[in-house]
Amino acid sequence: MTQYESTTTTAHAGEGAGTEVDDVLLTTDADGVRTLTLNRPRAYNSLTVELKERLLAALREAAADDGVRAVVLTGAGKAFCAGQDLKEHVETLRSGTEAPLGTVAEHYNPIVTAIVDLPKPVIAAVNGSAAGAGAAFAYACDLRIAASSASFAMAFAGVGLGPDSGASWTLQRLVGYGKAVELMMLGTKVDSAEALRLGLVGEVVPDDELAARAHAVAATLAAGPTRAYAKIKSTVALAAGSTLAEALDAENAAQTELGGTADHREAVEAFVEKRRPKFTGK
Incomplete structure (x- = not known):
């Protein structure tokens, strides 16, 4: 929680139109x-x-x-x-x-x-x-x-x-x-x-x-596959303090869930059709 430099002032707005001076x-x-x-x-x-x-x-x-x-x-x-x-x-x-x-x-x-x-x-x-x-x-x-x-x-x-x-x-x-x-x-x-x-x-x-x-x-x-990103975050965080077996189980659960998402289906269809996928985050 430590402050690197002591200061003497209170909140002031940064630059930008429409900001309030007390908006921290x-x-x-x-x-x-x-x-x-x-x-x-x-x-x-x-x-x-x-x-x-x-x-x-x-x-x-x-x-x-x-x-x-x-x-x-x-x-x-x-x-x-x-x-x-x-x-x-x-x-x-x-x-x-x-x-x-x-x-x-x-x-x-x-x-x-x-x-x-x-x-x-x-x-x-x-x-x-x-x-x-x-x-x-x-x-x-x-x-x-x-x-x-x-x-x-x-x-x-x-x-x-x-x-x-x-x-x-x-x-x-x-x-x-x-x-x-x-x-x-x-x-x-x-x-x-x-x-x-x-x-x-x-x-x-x-x-x-x-x-x-x-x-x-x-x-x-x-613009990417939001739910996949969420699983990347959670599985990597879990793996940092888990056994290999626990990490593999978490990966399997994540892939099982993500396999049913619209973004996964869109990515596969886009690959087959040789176009860029349009992810919706769902």
């Missing part, structure tokens, strides 16, 4: 893609209770909306997400509550679960710094595309905390156990080039091309 989360739809933009740019999109609750609700709405077939998660301004808003958190500590980190169970765990379990592809378009929970949110996404200026930091230990937001589960699956522990203990800041080398991200693009590139990838996925 912006939602836009195009080409079957829903883009969720964390919108506290002057606070490096650090996470307040309001923003966390809005993000969780938006992820659940995207999962339930058949018109949404891919999701992009990004940040307004110069940062993706600096993690927990420490100014809000210090007030919780000063209040003397017995559970100052109750937000982990109440907000962070459900958000990461919503990302991982969302039955559609989720792409993190990482602009600028992603730290603590912000980095963990990116790690939980299916694909990560980074701007050249992007950086990642597991800043938890720096404020005397261990990892949260699923980082202990996601990070080692991306970079391996040893490197994950190193990044968490040392809090090393990883720039975009190193992130690409380590496998934290799949692609690095110039800053001014990030939004367009992320949308293009998401739009390609949105």
Whole structure:
């Protein structure tokens, strides 16, 4: 949950016509893609209770909306997400509550679960710094595309905390156990080039091309077999902690279900007819 940079301001809207100055989360739809933009740019999109609750609700709405077939998660301004808003958190500590980190169970765990379990592809378009929970949110996404200026930091230990937001589960699956522990203990800041080398991200693009590139990838996925993507997510996640026999059973169950979908029938017919399939996500 850790914030990488302390800030002194509250929520302000990013650029864009028709946005409200108090709208901490912006939602836009195009080409079957829903883009969720964390919108506290002057606070490096650090996470307040309001923003966390809005993000969780938006992820659940995207999962339930058949018109949404891919999701992009990004940040307004110069940062993706600096993690927990420490100014809000210090007030919780000063209040003397017995559970100052109750937000982990109440907000962070459900958000990461919503990302991982969302039955559609989720792409993190990482602009600028992603730290603590912000980095963990990116790690939980299916694909990560980074701007050249992007950086990642597991800043938890720096404020005397261990990892949260699923980082202990996601990070080692991306970079391996040893490197994950190193990044968490040392809090090393990883720039975009190193992130690409380590496998934290799949692609690095110039800053001014990030939004367009992320949308293009998401739009390609949105035009694909949505239910197949959902099964890819669930079977790979299960296999990461299962035996071979369990993985084979899950694959068999997925193929049995997908074999009866309209998208599978369309793909086979298109192959026979030597044309491109037109997937509907059904």
